[in-house]
Amino acid sequence: MKKYMILLLFCIVLTGCTSKNIKESSFEETTTDAEEDKRTKTDEAAASSQEKEQVFVTKKNPKEFIALLEKFEPERDFVDMDAEKAASYGAPIQNSYEFIGRMTEDGIGYVIGFQKEETTPFSDLSIYETDNHVEAERWNEAKQDFDFAFSFPSISGLMQVDGYECIYLQPNDMEEPEELCTAFRYSDTFIYPYEKEEAIPYLEDVLERKVRFAPPENGAYLAVYRVENGMHWREYIPLTPAQEEAMLSSDTLVPLEWYGKYGLEFHVSQQVYEKTDQEMHEITEPMLAIAKERCRFVAYEITEIRELIKAELCYRKTGTRDEEAILIREELTDPEKLKKLEEILVSSTDCDEGKCPYCGVLKLTRADGKEFIANLAMDSCDGFILGSRGVYSPGKKKTEELWELFPKIREYSGWQPFNSEKSTLSE
Numbered sequence: 001m002k003k004y005m006i007l008l009l010f011c012i013v014l015t016g017c018t019s020k021n022i023k024e025s026s027f028e029e030t031t032t033d034a035e036e037d038k039r040t041k042t043d044e045a046a047a048s049s050q051e052k053e054q055v056f057v058t059k060k061n062p063k064e065f066i067a068l069l070e071k072f073e074p075e076r077d078f079v080d081m082d083a084e085k086a087a088s089y090g091a092p093i094q095n096s097y098e099f100i101g102r103m104t105e106d107g108i109g110y111v112i113g114f115q116k117e118e119t120t121p122f123s124d125l126s127i128y129e130t131d132n133h134v135e136a137e138r139w140n141e142a143k144q145d146f147d148f149a150f151s152f153p154s155i156s157g158l159m160q161v162d163g164y165e166c167i168y169l170q171p172n173d174m175e176e177p178e179e180l181c182t183a184f185r186y187s188d189t190f191i192y193p194y195e196k197e198e199a200i201p202y203l204e205d206v207l208e209r210k211v212r213f214a215p216p217e218n219g220a221y222l223a224v225y226r227v228e229n230g231m232h233w234r235e236y237i238p239l240t241p242a243q244e245e246a247m248l249s250s251d252t253l254v255p256l257e258w259y260g261k262y263g264l265e266f267h268v269s270q271q272v273y274e275k276t277d278q279e280m281h282e283i284t285e286p287m288l289a290i291a292k293e294r295c296r297f298v299a300y301e302i303t304e305i306r307e308l309i310k311a312e313l314c315y316r317k318t319g320t321r322d323e324e325a326i327l328i329r330e331e332l333t334d335p336e337k338l339k340k341l342e343e344i345l346v347s348s349t350d351c352d353e354g355k356c357p358y359c360g361v362l363k364l365t366r367a368d369g370k371e372f373i374a375n376l377a378m379d380s381c382d383g384f385i386l387g388s389r390g391v392y393s394p395g396k397k398k399t400e401e402l403w404e405l406f407p408k409i410r411e412y413s414g415w416q417p418f419n420s421e422k423s424t425l426s427e
Contacts, residue, residue, distance in 0.1 A: 059166045059187070062100055062114050069112075070102070071207060072183040078102040086111050089169045092136075092150040093121050097167065109174035110181065111155075113167040120164040125149055127158055132172050134158045161188040182213035192229055192316075209294050212236040215267065220244040222287055223265040224295040226388035227375050230316075230359040237294050243286075244269055252285040257350035258299040259283060263389025264291055298387035300372055305345050307367040308338040313376070314361045315409045330408045337405050344402050345374065348384070348392035356381030360409060376402075380414030 059065045070078055081101025089111045090099050096117050103109030125136045126146065133153045137146040152158065157170035161184065168184045170176050183203055190199035206213070212235065215221050220239040225232070239247070247266060254264075266281045273279055291297035311332040332338060360376035362384070375385040382399035385391055394402060403410040 059114060059162065062098070062112070065166075065187075066100060066102065066112060068203065069180050069183050069187070072179040072203075072213070073177050076104050076108060076177065078104055081109065081111070089154050089171055090152065090167075091154075092152065096121050099169075101171075103174060107175050108177050109171055110177055111169040111171060112184070113169065115165045115167075122160070122164040122167075129157060132156050159185055161185070178214050179212060186213075192231065206235070211294055212238065218270070220247075220269040220272065221267050222291060223267065224291050224297055225263050225265075226295060226297055227358055227385045228296065228388065229373075230357075230361050230375055232358075233295075235295055237290060239290075241269070243290070244272065247284055247286045248272070248281060250284040250286050254283045254285060254288045254299065255301075256283075257392075258301070258387070258390050259288075259297075260350070260353065260385070260389040260391040262353075264288065264297070295388075297389070298373065300387045300390065302346055302348065302386060302390070302392065304370075305342055305364060305366075305372060308342050308364055309333070309367050310365040311338060311341055311405075312363045313406050313409055314363070315359065315378075315412055317412065328409055328412075330406045332405060341402065341405055344394050344398045345384075345386075345392075347398065348394040351383060351391055351393040353385070353391045354381065354383065356383060358383075358385050360413065376413070378413050 070076075079102065081103050083099075083101075086099045086101030087094050089101070090097055090113050093113070096115060097113035098116055099111055099113050101109065101111040122136070125138055127134060127136050129135075133151060134155050134157065135151040136149040138149045139145075140147045152169070154172060155169045156172035157168075157176070159168040159181075160166065166187075168181065170181070183206075186202050189202040191202055191205055192199050211224075212221075215223065215236050216238040219241075220243070222237040222239060223234070224237060225234045227233075248268070264283045264287060266283060266287050267279060268276070268281055288297070288299060292299075313330045313332075315328050317326040317328055332341065354377075356377035356379055358375035358377050360378055362374040362376055364372040364374065366372070373387065377383045377385075382396050383391060383393040393399075400415060403413050403415045
């Protein structure tokens with residue numbers, strides 16, 4: 001049974017109203033010894049957390065960064081590549097970067113370049129891959145065309161993070177370490193809650209949860225595709241033979257609409273495939289349970305949305321991670337409007353996701369305290385994702401009514417401002 005490498009796809013949309021990963025800490029002025037002691041411990045914990053985060057995101061220490069990347073390939077033994085050989089892969093820019101190469105005995109290898117100068121030679125270049133090597137070209141305004149700049153004849157791929165401060169080179173005479181390569185790609189990616197400073201490094205999160213960026217080469221696995229705070233993640237959970245057996249023996253099927261057809265996929269091992277001639281299996285409750293535990297997968301029954309007492313919609317205006325990113329919040333507490341919102345959501349039907357950006361994060365609070373998250377589609381789309389991957393649509397007309405409840409964020413939704421004469425809700 002052939003298994004294909006599916007890279008983690010995601011849409012970095014910096015938005016969201018909540019994040020269960022982020023532990024909030026409060027620092028209150030106090031004079032009591034007990035509270036002061038509590039505050040001291042909190043400060044120490046925060047400092048420890050801050051120090052830990054820097055280990056994961058810094059590239060100022062090349063050895064630390066490379067050690068982090070290789071945690072994603074624990075089954076491989078990498079050794080240092082000859083320094084001159086490593087530098088030869090980045091020959092055209094040797095003066096601008098310090099190159100460190102790593103390789104295994106069976107021909108797997110990679111090279112990382114760490115910028116040495118204040119400016120990068122890539123700042124005005126267009127980089128592309130062609131004929132198993134990489135080339136760079138520069139736009140010529142007078143000619144209204146590109147001029148060739150230089151090429152990397154010995155590499156088949158080049159990736160960058162942090163504005164080319166750090167680059168990844170894939171030698172074309174070595175096999176790519178897939179998990180490590182993907183880890184590099186997301187080494188400057190954060191899981192964003194609603195405040196930027198609370199973001200946590202995605203690589204740290206992946207290591208702690210013991211999930212993968214790509215399917216394991218052997219054995220059964222669960223593919224998990226979820227939306228969290230407006231961002232899309234695809235991850236893979238390797239399964240032991242015992243876990244596979246437990247999942248196959250369960251007859252408690254999970255409703256398809258809960259995971260949106262493709263939110264969860266169970267791929268059986270080669271041994272099971274040879275016996276059953278079926279590569280994939282229907283999703284059962286044990287599969288949903290492990291997806292919840294390892295990937296924070298959330299599944300709701302849509303009829304659970306009732307007796308709402310508050311709704312908060314969040315949208316990050318710029319869709320980038322820069323300092324100018326503006327988070328817009330809009331809260332709904334009016335009972336009549338909440339009832340209208342509830343009716344719109346509950347009457348929706350399951351549908352396909354399409355290519356819409358689901359970056360309007362709607363947090364719903366029920367009277368008994370239970371909370372729900374729905375990611376609303378933008379760009380004039382009429383759908384939403386309930387939980388991690390349940391995809392629903394209220395239809396065009398009711399979507400208009402939904403956005404009328406949130407006029408502040410509506411202008412970014414793709415829906416045109418409403419004519420007051422056609423309004424379906426009272427102000």
